[in-house]
Amino acid sequence: MTCENCCIELIGIEKSFGDQKVLRGVNLPIRRGFTTVIVGESGQGKSVLLKHILGLIAPDAGQVIVEGQDVTRLRGAELKKLRTRFGVLFQGAALFDSLTVFDNIALPLRERTRMLAAEVREKVSLTLELLDLSGSEDKYPAQLSGGMKKRVGLARALQLNPEILLFDEPTTGLDPVRSHEVYQMFNETQKKLGYTSIIVSHDIPKIFNLADYIALLHEGVIQICATPEELQRCEKPLVRAFVERVMGKMYSSEIEDLELAAEL
Amino acid sequence: MIEWLENLGARGLSILNEIGRAGVFLFWSVVGIFRPPFKIMPIIKQIHVIGATSFTVIFFTGAFVGMVLGLQGNYTLRMFGAEGALGSAVALSLVRELGPVLTGLMVTGRVGSSICAEVGIMRISEQIDALECMAIDPYRYLISPKVVASIISLPLLTAIFNIVGLMGGFLVGVRLLGGSEGAYLSTMKSSVLAADIRMCFIKSVCFAILIVWICADRGYWVHKSRNGFGAEGVSRATTHAVVISSVAILVADYVITSLLL
Numbered sequence: 001m002t003c004e005n006c007c008i009e010l011i012g013i014e015k016s017f018g019d020q021k022v023l024r025g026v027n028l029p030i031r032r033g034f035t036t037v038i039v040g041e042s043g044q045g046k047s048v049l050l051k052h053i054l055g056l057i058a059p060d061a062g063q064v065i066v067e068g069q070d071v072t073r074l075r076g077a078e079l080k081k082l083r084t085r086f087g088v089l090f091q092g093a094a095l096f097d098s099l100t101v102f103d104n105i106a107l108p109l110r111e112r113t114r115m116l117a118a119e120v121r122e123k124v125s126l127t128l129e130l131l132d133l134s135g136s137e138d139k140y141p142a143q144l145s146g147g148m149k150k151r152v153g154l155a156r157a158l159q160l161n162p163e164i165l166l167f168d169e170p171t172t173g174l175d176p177v178r179s180h181e182v183y184q185m186f187n188e189t190q191k192k193l194g195y196t197s198i199i200v201s202h203d204i205p206k207i208f209n210l211a212d213y214i215a216l217l218h219e220g221v222i223q224i225c226a227t228p229e230e231l232q233r234c235e236k237p238l239v240r241a242f243v244e245r246v247m248g249k250m251y252s253s254e255i256e257d258l259e260l261a262a263e264l
Numbered sequence: 265m266i267e268w269l270e271n272l273g274a275r276g277l278s279i280l281n282e283i284g285r286a287g288v289f290l291f292w293s294v295v296g297i298f299r300p301p302f303k304i305m306p307i308i309k310q311i312h313v314i315g316a317t318s319f320t321v322i323f324f325t326g327a328f329v330g331m332v333l334g335l336q337g338n339y340t341l342r343m344f345g346a347e348g349a350l351g352s353a354v355a356l357s358l359v360r361e362l363g364p365v366l367t368g369l370m371v372t373g374r375v376g377s378s379i380c381a382e383v384g385i386m387r388i389s390e391q392i393d394a395l396e397c398m399a400i401d402p403y404r405y406l407i408s409p410k411v412v413a414s415i416i417s418l419p420l421l422t423a424i425f426n427i428v429g430l431m432g433g434f435l436v437g438v439r440l441l442g443g444s445e446g447a448y449l450s451t452m453k454s455s456v457l458a459a460d461i462r463m464c465f466i467k468s469v470c471f472a473i474l475i476v477w478i479c480a481d482r483g484y485w486v487h488k489s490r491n492g493f494g495a496e497g498v499s500r501a502t503t504h505a506v507v508i509s510s511v512a513i514l515v516a517d518y519v520i521t522s523l524l525l
Contacts (some may be wrong), residue, residue: 051393054396054397054447056393056396056397078441080399081399083396083398083399086397088394088397088398090390090393090394091390092390094389094390094393094395095391096386096391097385097389097391098382107398107400108398108400111398111400111405112398112400114301121319156398160398236351
């Protein structure tokens with residue numbers, strides 16, 4: 001491994017779907033204990049990148065190194081073992097829609113551990129409390145709002161105490177209040193549990209507050225992976241253009257937030 | 265011309281690919297049955313879904329098939345003066361063929377379609393990916409309980425179908441058309457052998473596996489099929505699943521009959 005502090009390293013990932021080449025040699029180190037945010041326009045392959053890390057998609061070329069193991073070479077039991085280190089919050093939360101909130105959150109405990117029913121109940125109620133979901137345990141996912149779904153998804157992802165959490169668009173489709181809520185819960189849980197997180201998002205610039213590192217995916221390549229400060233100082237024309245566009249947005253979104261705060 | 269050949273080759277390869285994938289699917293679904301943790305509740309739930317809720321439709325199908333057999337049999341056998349053999353005719357056609365085949369077809373329509381739609385929706389809404397990410401084997405969690413439940417349910421449903429059918433035949437052939445009660449019952453008893461019951465049982469177990477295998481496989485790989493996206497992809501997969509498994513049941517019926525007779 002080239003990177004000392006990394007728990008995940010992507011090396012030269014290439015992937016095509018039919019004639020469309022989505023990833024053209026992605027190199028990305030993910031540092032342990034920090035939050036890395038992958039930004040980029042829609043359709044640039046950000047979610048595809050996450051699926052590579054999980055071994056859900058095999059790359060056409062390149063390696064995905066997670067804790068010293070190449071995910072692309074792992075099969076069956078080894079892959080399963082590696083996945084127990086991950087918690088994933090999917091774009092649409094991917095809750096099991098025929099199970100109640102409680103059963104959704106309890107599922108990983110019931111299936112992956114030998115906990116007794118009483119212990120499961122206790123642990124799930126603790127998580128429900130932590131994420132402010134008490135009282136919704138008997139509801140079905142279809143009866144929840146978008147923000148609540150995300151929280152249930154996070155609750156489920158946290159059950160097996162993952163070392164690495166992957167978030168696919170945690171705030172898409174949420175209004176500013178709700179997305180603020182998601183960020184807050186995110187900050188709190190990370191402080192408490194200290195996991196490494198990778199967030200795919202286009203909720204920029206708000207997501208910048210959360211990020212230790214920002215990786216810009218454009219035209220199938222990571223253009224830059226740097227701290228938010230470094231990103232702002234970068235001279236690369238493409239990165240400059242991106243930062244300028246985002247900064248413009250930052251100004252307007254602050255006004256939006258102020259207006260919202262006034263309304264509330 | 266070359267393009268036509270290319271298309272033909274590509275189609276052939278994709279069919280082979282699908283068959284191979286389905287084989288692997290069945291393998292892992294069966295392996296999943298023997299993988300810990302063993303849980304009885306999901307199997308009971310599936311027995312309820314596949315078996316118990318199919319009872320009404322099996323009951324009525326069985327009753328009317330038996331009644332029609334009684335009617336037709338009585339009419340045909342009378343031409344040869346052999347009304348006495350009605351019990352034998354109804355029993356053999358039910359136990360050997362109609363019982364397992366019609367039960368299989370009814371269950372395909374009722375349950376196979378719902379299995380395919382359920383698994384397909386779980387696939388397109390990333391729920392299966394979520395299972396994999398939680399390192400929960402989706403075969404063991406989703407498919408294996410359905411396989412076990414249908415292997416338990418189908419022979420029982422077939423038995424119910426046969427019994428209700430025999431009673432339906434009795435009702436029409438004896439009570440309605442005035443055939444001999446003693447002849448119906450005694451020819452029924454003497455003509456059905458243990459081998460017939462065995463054939464009926466083997467058929468229903470095979471059909472049970474076929475139904476879950478084909479329908480769950482179509483749903484599970486819905487995203488790999490052509491245009492297999494969204495609700496339309498799932499609906500197409502469900503239609504395919506029902507058609508393929510119905511035909512497969514009839515083909516398997518012929519094969520099993522020819523092997524066992």
